[in-house]
Amino acid sequence: MLRSVISLLLCFSAMVPFLKYTSAIGDVITCSGTVPMRYRSDKISITDFGGVGDGRTLNTKAFRAAIYRIQHLRRRGGTLLYIPPGVYLTESFNLTSHMTLYLAKDAVIRATQDTWNWPVIAPLPSYGRGRELPGGRYMSFIHGDGVHDVIITGENGTIDGQGDVWWNMWRQRSLQYTRPNLVEFMNAKNIIISNVIFRNSPFWNIHPVYCSGVVIRYVTILAPFDSPNTDGIDPDSSSNVCIEDSYIATGDDLVAVKSGWDEYGIAYGRPSSGITIRRVTGSSPFSGIAIGSETSGGVEDVLAENINLYNMGIGIHLKTNIGRGGFIRNITVSDVYMENAQKGIRIAGDVGDHPDDKFNPNALPVVNGVMIKNVWGVKVQQSGSIQGLKNSPFTQICLSNINLRGAVAPGSTPWKCSDVSGAAVQVSPWPCSELIGTGRTASCSSYF
Ligand SMILES: *[C@@H]1O[C@H](CO)[C@@H](O)[C@H](O)[C@H]1NC(C)=O
Numbered sequence: 001m002l003r004s005v006i007s008l009l010l011c012f013s014a015m016v017p018f019l020k021y022t023s024a025i026g027d028v029i030t031c032s033g034t035v036p037m038r039y040r041s042d043k044i045s046i047t048d049f050g051g052v053g054d055g056r057t058l059n060t061k062a063f064r065a066a067i068y069r070i071q072h073l074r075r076r077g078g079t080l081l082y083i084p085p086g087v088y089l090t091e092s093f094n095l096t097s098h099m100t101l102y103l104a105k106d107a108v109i110r111a112t113q114d115t116w117n118w119p120v121i122a123p124l125p126s127y128g129r130g131r132e133l134p135g136g137r138y139m140s141f142i143h144g145d146g147v148h149d150v151i152i153t154g155e156n157g158t159i160d161g162q163g164d165v166w167w168n169m170w171r172q173r174s175l176q177y178t179r180p181n182l183v184e185f186m187n188a189k190n191i192i193i194s195n196v197i198f199r200n201s202p203f204w205n206i207h208p209v210y211c212s213g214v215v216i217r218y219v220t221i222l223a224p225f226d227s228p229n230t231d232g233i234d235p236d237s238s239s240n241v242c243i244e245d246s247y248i249a250t251g252d253d254l255v256a257v258k259s260g261w262d263e264y265g266i267a268y269g270r271p272s273s274g275i276t277i278r279r280v281t282g283s284s285p286f287s288g289i290a291i292g293s294e295t296s297g298g299v300e301d302v303l304a305e306n307i308n309l310y311n312m313g314i315g316i317h318l319k320t321n322i323g324r325g326g327f328i329r330n331i332t333v334s335d336v337y338m339e340n341a342q343k344g345i346r347i348a349g350d351v352g353d354h355p356d357d358k359f360n361p362n363a364l365p366v367v368n369g370v371m372i373k374n375v376w377g378v379k380v381q382q383s384g385s386i387q388g389l390k391n392s393p394f395t396q397i398c399l400s401n402i403n404l405r406g407a408v409a410p411g412s413t414p415w416k417c418s419d420v421s422g423a424a425v426q427v428s429p430w431p432c433s434e435l436i437g438t439g440r441t442a443s444c445s446s447y448f
């Protein structure tokens with residue numbers, strides 16, 4: 001009964017502009033089961049290793065010693081490292097396999113600001129260099145390379161990057177290498193991040209790269225609106241990633257699925273696939289749900305649903321470029337509410353910069369099979385644009401049940417399209433002729 005009432009409501013939702021998506025509709029689907037949950041009976045506390053949570057004492061040795069103990073005195077089922085309430089200042093550190101980093105309520109792990117002393121590691125092979133600057137890159141604050149069975153959780157304690165010193169270096173152009181991510185997992189498997197608050201990352205917040213089996217849920221990610229490149233979660237050349245029930249308000253894309261950069265990403269050839277994003281709420285001057293622009297290893301099988309966006313640059317943004325190669329295919333974005341956005345939807349083949357001038361201008365991305373449906377927007381200045389590449393038009397781009405209203409009558413500005421084919425059903429404002437002129441059902445059927 002409830003369900004039929006709700007579907008009736010959805011049918012007439014054009015008349016219910018303020019309907020928001022909540023998790024209260026029907027049975028709630030979750031990431032549970034994507035990665036095995038572990039209960040650890042062996043527990044140690046950072047204070048056992050000399051940790052002091054006074055906000056001033058440097059705890060690098062305590063973290064390294066505790067994690068060394070987990071790695072070398074292996075206990076069956078792994079070990080939980082407990083961080084009690086308090087502020088634990090530390091330099092960057094590496095995690096190890098079979099561990100849980102558990103932050104109590106009011107526990108804060110805070111990064112030092114000694115940028116001159118920060119370790120530098122090799123660039124990612126799929127990027128060929130640091131994302132910002134040539135050469136290596138500063139190691140993430142919390143780093144896990146080649147690990148498996150790692151959990152970062154607790155009672156909503158905080159991982160604080162104290163990123164302002166890094167943002168200022170970026171503003172003053174005094175960085176030597178690419179800024180550190182807050183948390184990065186590389187070549188890792190079976191990772192869970194839940195019930196943690198991330199604050200003021202120097203650069204991207206959570207970066208799983210070359211990973212499989214990653215669950216990120218019940219997280220809060222915060223950074224100022226004007227903080228540069230503080231992306232929320234960037235799954236990169238990773239598979240089987242599930243992100244849900246999270247709030248992200250930062251200075252750059254909330255979630256951006258990537259897979260390497262131009263000739264380096266093409267050579268490395270590792271796609272991102274099987275990415276689920278659901279019940280994410282947030283705001284940002286850039287994109288809400290993004291794919292790209294670094295997609296050279298390919299991005300496929302992405303589902304984003306039940307997304308609420310407020311005060312956005314671009315609500316839904318698929319971006320790639322000449323020289324990227326790779327593909328973006330079988331992407332579904334559905335049930336999105338957005339309020340106060342510069343642009344509702346953008347799919348573009350001319351976004352982002354190149355690592356160097358060795359990129360191949362003939363390496364054109366293939367964009368095929370994108371379904372965007374059930375989108376309600378209010379105060380959306382421009383409806384959207386879909387601009388493919390002349391020599392690689394975007395195909396099977398389907399828009400269904402989309403209503404984007406402007407701040408003032410008659411509404412949002414019209415769609416702009418070029419080099420695209422697909423279909424559009426129940427789209428307001430009226431979609432571009434490229435999408436309504438072609439055979440509808442045929443062009444949307446093979447992936448969906
Ligand atoms: C941490 O991991 C990085 C990357 O694997 C490595 O280069 C570095 O030496 C490690 N640092 C420590 C203190 O073990």
Ligand SMILES: *[C@@H]1O[C@H](CO)[C@@H](O)[C@H](O)[C@H]1NC(C)=O
Pocket residue numbers: 155156195218219220
């Ligand atoms: C932690 O935050 C999550 C997400 O905001 C929330 O669902 C959960 O109830 C909080 N847990 C505690 C112990 O405060």
Ligand SMILES: *[C@@H]1O[C@H](CO)[C@@H](O)[C@H](O)[C@H]1NC(C)=O
Pocket residue numbers: 274300301302303330332446447
């Ligand atoms: C498309 O992606 C979805 C996940 O979003 C997946 O379940 C489905 O099998 C994929 N379809 C094809 C044809 O690969």
